[in-house]
Structures are given as structure tokens and as C-alpha cells.
Amino acid sequence: MNEASELEISELNLDIKNFCRQTIQNDSVIRNKIKQIIMKKFKII
Secondary structure, rough: OOOHHHHHHHHHHHHHHHHHHHHHHHHHHHHHHHHHHHHHHHOOO
16 A cells, blocks of 8 residues: 655645535535425425
């Protein structure tokens, strides 16, 4: 098994943190979209 360098690990951690931050920001947008779709499907407008 080859070892990942400290730099690679810290870059990966940074990518994960950025992804999580974006996901949290998008979460409410996604939830609203899902709500709209469900309301349209059941015609609760």
C-alpha cells in the first residue's frame, strides 16, 4: 500500500470541507425544489 503524503491528505480534507460547505448552502434550495415538485405532483398549490 503506498502512503499518501501530508500535502495530498490536507488537499483532500480541504476539498471535502469545501464540498460540505457548498452542500449545506445548497441544502435549503434543494429542499425548496423538492417541496415544489411534491406540491405540483399532488396539486397542493
